[in-house]
Amino acid sequence: xxxVTQTPRYLIKTRGxxxxxxxxxxxxxxxxxxxxxxxxxxxxxxxEYFSETQRNKGNFPGRFSGRQFSNxxxxxxxxxxxxxxxxxxxxxxxxxxxxxxxxxPGTRLxxx
Amino acid sequence: TQLLEQSPQFxxxxxxxxxxxxxxxxxxxxxxxxxxxxxxxxxxxLVTVVTGGEVKKLKRLTFxxxxxxxxxxxxxxxxxxxxxxxxxxxxVQTSYDKVIFGPGTSLSVIP
Numbered sequence: 001x002x003x004v005t006q007t008p009r010y011l012i013k014t015r016g017x018x019x020x021x022x023x024x025x026x027x028x029x030x031x032x033x034x035x036x037x038x039x040x041x042x043x044x045x046x047x048e049y050f051s052e053t054q055r056n057k058g059n060f061p062g063r064f065s066g067r068q069f070s071n072x073x074x075x076x077x078x079x080x081x082x083x084x085x086x087x088x089x090x091x092x093x094x095x096x097x098x099x100x101x102x103x104x105p106g107t108r109l110x111x112x
Numbered sequence: 113t114q115l116l117e118q119s120p121q122f123x124x125x126x127x128x129x130x131x132x133x134x135x136x137x138x139x140x141x142x143x144x145x146x147x148x149x150x151x152x153x154x155x156x157x158l159v160t161v162v163t164g165g166e167v168k169k170l171k172r173l174t175f176x177x178x179x180x181x182x183x184x185x186x187x188x189x190x191x192x193x194x195x196x197x198x199x200x201x202x203x204v205q206t207s208y209d210k211v212i213f214g215p216g217t218s219l220s221v222i223p
Contacts, residue, residue: 004154033211042215043155043200056210090154097209100145101202103154 002027004093004104012110018079021107025072025093031055032074033101034066037088049074050097078109086111115139116203116214124220128190133217135184135201142206144177144184149198149216191221 005024013019025032033056034046045058049068066076072093078085088108092101117136125131135144143162147155159168161177161184168175172195174187188195201214 035213043213045211045213092154098204098206098211100157100160101147101155101211102157103147105152106154 004091004102006089006091006104006107008107009105010108010110012112013081014112015081015083017081018077019081019109020075020077021089021091021109023074023076023091023093023104025074025091026102029093029095029102030072031094031097031099032068032072033092033094034074034076035090035092036060037090037106038086043090046076048097055097081111083111085109115212116201118199118201118214118217120217121215122218122220124222125191127192127221127223130187130189131191131219132185132187133199133219135186135203135214137182137203139203139205140181141203142181143204144181145202145204145211146175146184146186147200147202149200150196155198155200188219191219193221193223195219196221 007022031050033048036044047066048056052068063079068074088106090103090106092103094101119134145160146158149155159175164179164181166177172189176185198216198218200216203212
């Protein structure tokens with residue numbers, strides 16, 4: 001089975017811009033979770049989608065949003081980028097909500 | 113509030129040494145997962161422990177779930193440079209449909 005794929009792997013953006021990250025889960029997995037990882041804050045939960053519905057949300061501002069499509073693929077969007085948004089964004093898929101997580105390689109976002 | 117704590121935060125040891133890392137909480141979990149993350153990659157699931165007191169072995173790695181399902185430990189025997197990475201524990205609270213990650217233990221095994 002193919003693993004979780006994330007695109008792009010690396011991204012450089014300027015403050016104030018917006019960005020969209022994409023995640024394709026493992027075939028048959030219906031849940032997709034997004035995490036932000038930084039050296040200072042560790043792995044921070046953003047949100048989880050299951051069957052195209054957001055089921056859980058972390059403590060992030062409304063600039064962070066996401067969606068899931070009928071084929072379980074997911075996108076997350078960050079608007080009005082700030083320097084502090086520079087991080088590794090990880091997507092994880094699982095069979096169901098709060099199940100074992102299978103992570104993609106991440107998207108490294110740098111905001112200048 | 114950090115629901116899951118991991119200790120130590122950093123660990124640097126020589127190849128061949130043994131080590132134990134800990135994952136602690138005041139909350140009860142339905143199960144607990146351990147992941148290892150190598151630089152530039154996403155975390156990889158190592159094991160899931162479900163029953164209080166459960167012990168699972170994965171080659172040189174031994175995982176234990178506390179009797180009260182609030183804590184867990186990971187013991188590595190004869191560490192190798194390939195064990196280097198960030199070890200994350202994650203507690204599952206099925207009543208809240210949540211997976212909560214700890215801050216991780218960064219392990220460096222020096223040849």
